[in-house]
Ligand code: PEP
């Protein structure tokens with residue numbers, strides 16, 4: 616349920632209303648606009664008397680919200696949430712590009728890729744240290760050492776780092792990580808979502824391989840229900856009957872999600888296509904769709920990559936793509952932070 620309160624009201628009347636709602640055992644999400652304030656009620660609202668609230672002078676409107684996601688709902692928070700990652704903003708008019716290898720392989724590799732993507736204009740560095748692999752025999756990531764190498768690359772380049780957390784027991788290794796990635800396979804690991812919600816850190820939440828957008832928003836809700844609204848959604852392709860691409864990139868997810876939520880949405884053209892030469896066209900299509908950013912796999916030598924080489928751009932290809940992204944951004948009214 617949402618209650619729209621006129622800004623031109625006595626503070627005491629406003630405070631009394633909020634207190635009364637809280638006494639009913641409900642949480643109140645406050646979103647202040649220019650002329651009115653939206654109070655989003657979270658919890659069991661069946662005992663709230665709509666007619667009584669509507670009759671108050673200070674109340675403009677009361678509406679029931681049908682969707683099961685509340686904090687993530689645009690009705691609760693009409694303005695875009697801008698997630699701040701070490702000073703780089705994402706959402707609203709701000710666009711960011713996260714780039715780096717699928718997995719951290721060595722100090723030499725991650726520093727080389729970090730320097731290269733930074734020189735091309737990437738604003739954050741990605742790199743997997745804990746890898747969710749389909750086969751238990753495949754490389755599982757450098758784990759703690761991988762995180763240490765990412766931190767070195769961050770110190771060297773100043774780029775904030777984005778890396779995946781698979782198991783909450785490893786959270787202490789993530790203190791200097793700027794964005795915690797929750798991968799597609801863990802999108803509905805609800806206990807993990809609750810735990811990362813408690814960290815207060817920005818969370819990059821990837822859509823599951825076979826999950827609906829509503830399920831993605833419900834997963835975001837798990838994180839937000841813990842008081843963490845720094846959530847970035849990521850469309851990374853879904854399973855369909857199509858086999859020519861690794862997954863099917865659902866770009867219509869961007870306008871559909873923008874309608875329903877205030878959270879920023881980025882696109883992963885690497886895991887969605889699985890093929891390096893499709894990454895550039897789908898990145899540009901993503902900019903056109905209104906996405907708030909991209910996460911792109913870049914490797915210094917893709918043929919020798921330990922993981923996902925076929926979908927990785929080399930630094931020269933990434934540089935060319937960044938040139939095109941920079942040309943397109945003004946058309947959609949977005950820009951990089953501080954550039
Ligand atoms: C990744 O980004 O490295 C990754 C494993 O992605 P996803 O969870 O989308 O498969």
Ligand code: MN
Pocket residue numbers: 717718886912922923
């Ligand atoms: Mn990968």
